[in-house]
Amino acid sequence: MTAPHTGSCRCGAVRFEASAEPHHISYCHCGDCRRASGAPVSAFVGFLADQVALNGKSLKSYRNGPVERTFCGICGSPIAYTDKRLDNQIYFMLGAMDMPAYFRPTVHAHVREQLPFLHMPDALPRELKTSVPRPGEQRPGEQRPEEPRSDGIQS
DSSP: SSSSSEEEEEESSSSESSSSSSSSEEEEOHHHHHHHHHHSSSSEHHHGGEEEEEEEEEEEEETTTTEEEEEEEOOOEEEEETTTTTTTEEEEEEGGBBGGGGGOOEEEOGGGGTTTOOOOOOOOBBBBOOOSSSOOOOOOOOOOOOOOOOOOOOO
16 A cells, blocks of 8 residues: 555544555554553554644643653544654554554564463564664664773773
8 A cells, every 4th residue: 555544533533644654563462552552452553753644633642651642532542652762753553544454563562461362373573572672772682782891902
């Protein structure tokens, strides 16, 4: 599918449109996303924020640390989240997209928190933590660049 990609809340008071293709589509199994969505797993479609128009006077938000989640103040539909650590990125709830079938997730995030009764037998990669690294985070299997030794000796 080609842009623009559109979506809305349940009542239509909040609408959004992305003028480019998403950079990330994933499932998230973390407890925070479960509480925000009310579902056992969430799915997100990520875009660059400067390529998105988000409109609606009823748009409300809730901040928890660096993460801000937006929702419709009329019908309560969850819309998106942003993270201060992820510059210029916005992640829309897959279910808020007008054509959700076009956005197939490519990875599972936070599988360490996946509910034990939830079985999703796909072949997608499974990340123990986030599927979108935040600045300063190390992913499993990655090595951080070595810090220069204070004694001047190179390793």
